[in-house]
Amino acid sequence: MRIAFIGLGNMGAPMARNLIKAGHTLQLFDLNQSVLKELAELGGHISTSPREAAAASDLVITMLPAAAHVRSVYLGEDGVLAGIRPGTPALDCSTIDPQTARDVSTAAAAQGVDLGDAPVSGGTGGAAAGTLTFMVGATAALFKTLHPVLAQMGRNIVHCGEVGTGQIAKICNNLLLGISMIGVSEAMALGDALGIDTKVLAGIINSSTGRCWSSDTYNPWPGVIETAPAARGYTGGFGADLMLKDLGLATEAARQAKQPVVLGAVAQQLYQAMSLRGEGGQDFSAIIKGYRKPE
Ligand code: NAD
Numbered sequence: 001m002r003i004a005f006i007g008l009g010n011m012g013a014p015m016a017r018n019l020i021k022a023g024h025t026l027q028l029f030d031l032n033q034s035v036l037k038e039l040a041e042l043g044g045h046i047s048t049s050p051r052e053a054a055a056a057s058d059l060v061i062t063m064l065p066a067a068a069h070v071r072s073v074y075l076g077e078d079g080v081l082a083g084i085r086p087g088t089p090a091l092d093c094s095t096i097d098p099q100t101a102r103d104v105s106t107a108a109a110a111q112g113v114d115l116g117d118a119p120v121s122g123g124t125g126g127a128a129a130g131t132l133t134f135m136v137g138a139t140a141a142l143f144k145t146l147h148p149v150l151a152q153m154g155r156n157i158v159h160c161g162e163v164g165t166g167q168i169a170k171i172c173n174n175l176l177l178g179i180s181m182i183g184v185s186e187a188m189a190l191g192d193a194l195g196i197d198t199k200v201l202a203g204i205i206n207s208s209t210g211r212c213w214s215s216d217t218y219n220p221w222p223g224v225i226e227t228a229p230a231a232r233g234y235t236g237g238f239g240a241d242l243m244l245k246d247l248g249l250a251t252e253a254a255r256q257a258k259q260p261v262v263l264g265a266v267a268q269q270l271y272q273a274m275s276l277r278g279e280g281g282q283d284f285s286a287i288i289k290g291y292r293k294p295e
Helices: 012-021 033-041 050-055 067-075 098-109 123-129 140-150 165-194 198-206 240-257 262-279 284-291
Strands: 002-006 025-029 059-062 090-092 115-117 132-137 154-161
Touching (some): 002 012, 002 050, 012 025, 012 033, 012 123, 059 067, 059 140, 067 090, 067 098, 090 098, 098 165, 115 140, 115 165, 123 132, 132 165, 154 165, 165 240, 165 284, 240 284, 262 284
Parallel strands (some): 002 059, 059 090, 132 154
């Protein structure tokens, strides 16, 4: 299949590599020329605009940083909707607010284009390994069309409902993740301060009612889980600034829905302070540093 892939960053580039490996012909566009060159060497074709990439493809996939980029890539003068043929399916995998996902999809529908949202979880490791989870907001027909292609980049492909519901699932999950990491940080740091061995404490939590992913897979205390970013200086995981972005999306969506997210708002402020300290590039589990004496 001819696939336009727009947005080839930390996530998009490995996803595109998996599609090339699966035998698709990729029309690539990004502002970063070096990633285009690298993927062209694997057999991809470089386009000069989203419009050109879309015009030459049977499916359009985007993986961009935030809502403003999604709007400009789809709705801009040289954007996807300026070039795409009616009937061509499209999917935005960026993490953005549900309302932007719906707005851009409505604009696409006016041109006979079925556009869904499918934010992912699994991080850069999952993108490289082809084991991402896709949370898909789309019509049933679009979901059916996209499923085989998504299965070449991911392992769990979940139809969440109509357009925008993929984004809802993603921001609710990350709201909880951001909060739970802070909870685990408080408990681990308190245990240490009171004098229990942190590995023993983690073992108790992980077989008791406090157990959660932030504790049993990604524990923020260094050395408790050998594969967690805490064991390698909080590098190579999910950056605190990305968590901050997702908490911003969740709290803004909550504001619009007049729904309280008390702990989410506090969590957002704690990650904001972390970012201000210049630590936004570290893995988000480094939030625990706010509970420990500096080494
Ligand atoms: P990134 O910043 O590494 O990549 C974004 C890419 O988009 C860059 O290559 C950039 O040059 C390109 N871009 C920006 N504006 C563009 C434009 N107008 N036209 C074409 N290309 C443009 O970001 P990422 O880590 O790949 O994340 C992408 C999305 O996935 C984000 O919404 C992020 O929240 C989400 N996400 C990231 C992770 C992760 O672990 N990195 C995990 C899950 C979801």
